[in-house]
Amino acid sequence: MKKMFNIFGFPFFYLMLTSFGLLQTVSKAFNGSYLYALNAWPKPNPENCRTNPGYQLYRNKNVQMCLKFYVFNSPVPYRQGMDRCDDQSAIVGVFNTMEKLEILQRQTRCVWVNFRIGALYSTVLVWAPIDFEEIYTYDKHGKLFRKDYEWDSTAYKIWKRWVYYPGNICGIYHPKYKRLVVDDCQAPDKFLQDCGYNVVCELMQFTREDL
Structure with a gap:
């Protein structure tokens, strides 16, 4: 054995x-x-934003965003702007915090951003159509807009301009006031006649909010 x-x-x-x-x-x-x-x-590095033609890295406080601005000569439907961004694997820019909004406010160009009043045309602002992207509510994004009168549920302002119309609303960067303000896309008395209409595309993989 x-x-x-x-x-x-x-x-x-x-x-x-x-x-x-x-x-x-x-x-x-x-x-x-x-x-x-x-x-x-290769991990998504915000610095690589610049390797995408036309895109640039924008920084503000704890935020970095990779954006490209498209200028159009006439109002652009949201779907058309979304398609333009989709062609480059981007989305229409989402500016749902004060830090992100300030990136637009610091630009020297006019910036057109599409807003829409919510389902009840009163209590919410929506970044694009109702069922798409970011919904702006007073509770969540109170710093971005405010009610002027408590008794009037439709009287919202984003900075200096009424958000008062059902349907499509434009957000326009006003160089005079250094604010993103809003106006009706089709209003005949549009206060900034020479403002170019733009779509802002964002490459989300390069966006950071943890700096």
Whole structure:
């Protein structure tokens, strides 16, 4: 029995240990190469924003956004602007915090942003059609707009201009007041006649809010 163990048992046991050690080595090598591959894979870096033609990195406080501004000669339906951004794997820019909004306010150009009154045309502002993108509510985004009169549920302002109309609303950056203000897209007495209509595209993978 002892002889059999020496002949068969020890080599077999030794082979098992060797195989197990080899398996561990292979496993470590695989895990190492896998982790290396993960680390080597290019992570979204805001600095890479500039490698996309026409896009630029905008920074404000704790926020970085990768944006591209399109200028049109006439009012642009939201869907058309969305399609333009989609062509570049981008979305129409979402400026749902004060820090993001200030990025627009600091630009020297006029910026057109599409707003829409909510389902009841009273209590919410929506970034685009009702079921799409960011819904602006007073509770969540109170710093972006305010009610002028508590008794009037429709009297909202974003900074200096009434949001009073059902339907499509434009948000326009006004260089005089250094604010993003709003006006009816079709209003004949539009207060900023020479303002260019723009769509702002955002590459979300480069946006950071944790600086």
